[in-house]
Amino acid sequence: MRSILRGNLIQAPALGQLDCLPGGCLLLEDGVVRGVVPTPPEGWQEVPVTDYGNRLILQGFVDAHLHGPQYPMLGTAMDLPLLEWLERYAFPTEARFADPDYARAVYRALAADLAAHGTTRVVMFSSLHTDATLILMEELARAGLWGYVGKVNMDRNGGKNLQEDTEDSKRETLRWLEQCGVFAPQIRPILTPRFTPSCTDGLMAWLGALARERDLPVQSHLSENTGEIAWVRELHPGCAEYWESYAKFGLWNGRTAMAHCVHSSARERQAMREAGVLAVHCPDSNINLCSGVAPVRRMLDEGVSVALGSDIAAGACLGMLEVMSQTVRASKARSLLTDGADRPLTAAEAYYLGTTAGQRFFGVGAGFAAGERLHAVVVDDNALGPASGLTLPQRLERAIYRAGQAEICAVWAGGRQIGGQRGFL
């Protein structure tokens, strides 16, 4: 079935570029994008139109790094650096997801919250609990989101209540992979060794082999904090740099997403570019835990792929518009830290990183990619002040800085409308 969405279309075809089409038309066929045009072409004149009027139609937001089981801590516990923060706050919070009823309640609320904020695709950590992970996948699917979710592997350094035996970890991983196929293609599995300090060499090697055998993507953490990096060096004296502790086990390729990369050296960045590893920048988390500010401008200049993550709950911003504005702010802090050497990012660049750059991890082209199911967020910026006199790029910038859940009036994911608190025009 054909349909048309009309409104002010804003696409990010490339870093720093915006394609704006005021009052344009998104042509859909069974939810799949067939074109982005100023007016309906031949054969589309009689097709039903959903007219969003003067509202902004943005690409769906991709949150490429977040921790589902940390959602209960969101906005609290901002007073410690990474390793102490994990031990004191994050691990005890995640341990509660041994209880499936608790997991169900939290994950249902989280999925709804993500959808309401315009996040349509996620690359997400669950906890080590298989059942809770399946519940998370089910709740995301039920809410209409798309994405990758990983049962976390951690067979060391998790403390008493958040650690697996190596053999249990393998067995549970296989059980999870067996059972989660039902959520595909909407929600798919991604192998998730928590980070090098959490996984023995044996488990890492097994995960690397599994990734190859089953052609699975991989996510983990990289070079977030100097204490963590020193720890990895102790654990892997044979690795000159952190990334090698993944690469040596086959966990470093074009389907790998690595969160943070705050302290990645030129050599580590080169290894990312050469392997096609995605760096997921989590600006709010990195400031909140005093980790530092990732060299995003340098990575982009060097050709490293970078997407954005909320990293809740070390990040306190669940909505990706807010993550985009924190991306610009963090890039300015980085500019100050480098005496201006690293040029700040613009709002338009942050929009690209939070949309098109994340879509790439899903194999999806730029913008409202033709041939793909529609992912879109409709923003009503009326409450943010008069739009008259503002260009569409200015209205996008204002939405990034000022729009919250209240301004998101419709959300489309996978070709269908999944959310929208308020009615249409």
Add this chain to the structure above:
Amino acid sequence: MRSILRGNLIQAPALGQLDCLPGGCLLLEDGVVRGVVPTPPEGWQEVPVTDYGNRLILQGFVDAHLHGPQYPMLGTAMDLPLLEWLERYAFPTEARFADPDYARAVYRALAADLAAHGTTRVVMFSSLHTDATLILMEELARAGLWGYVGKVNMDRNGGKNLQEDTEDSKRETLRWLEQCGVFAPQIRPILTPRFTPSCTDGLMAWLGALARERDLPVQSHLSENTGEIAWVRELHPGCAEYWESYAKFGLWNGRTAMAHCVHSSARERQAMREAGVLAVHCPDSNINLCSGVAPVRRMLDEGVSVALGSDIAAGACLGMLEVMSQTVRASKARSLLTDGADRPLTAAEAYYLGTTAGQRFFGVGAGFAAGERLHAVVVDDNALGPASGLTLPQRLERAIYRAGQAEICAVWAGGRQIGGQRGFL
């Protein structure tokens, strides 16, 4: 008439301290605070109670630096440093306030927006236009806010459309002072030389004399940006530091508020402490314009008074809860910039800076000061997640990071309720 507000009371008696009283009572007599107690004392048992249940009752927020006529630009124009930003964006926007009808519409919306976000006291810049300034004062008073508002003086370097003759500036200042008395004590005048580059020596000297004669407070900008500081040095070769360009004209005393102080040296900070000048920290603005991050921890350790300002529209956060969270974030960027030497601020400290520290400029004591008209903000944090298991300081932290206008369910200023989008319990 006596009345009681009941709820979870959170006061900041001193930097980093929180006085929390779960289910406590605020005793009011004609809107004036008579006490903060666990249960109604003798003689108060029959008094009507407004019960806010499990909600948080916070002190009213003080926004100690913002520019009313920049409200139309909020959330846009974040791509230039200070001096270029003023010339390209801020000055043309302010020039529009020559039109009283435009001023009326903008200022009515701004006053409502501030109240809805829990700002109950402001220290605020208008533009140079006398009539628009009177309109701003009237609209703030009508919305129930309290504060200081200044007609801006600028007789040089404003460009064609935003500059006064020196004599006009003096005459208009006197006309403004004559006419604004009607808004006292709620909204009072504050002398406002924009910043040293905007005012000739003759105008500065006249303003200094006027401040002394009429016992008026003063606000301006100080050491925001390195380009600005260099310019002041050229303009005042006799002044070793920026602050002296105010001090030499009698604009530097215990009733002076200076926004920014990003690059204030130890000597400038000492001059602030000795004179009792208030430093107004504007964290979001300072990051957005790449100005730097003020040494707030140092200033506090040294005994300098520091309050918070949204500095809209160089700051993109209108609500002070958001300004508080950006204060913590900026302090972490500062910690990174100083290799950990400047310890980050906590959420509790930011709450103090955004409430009690600002109240001091109004001569009001700490917390819900007894003998003063009540200023309070009631926060319904139910939508932010379960409160069970969280302490009141944790709930305050979460509100600072996560609450927006939607969570602010009642606002009291000057002893009466001025806002509240949603009903009571």
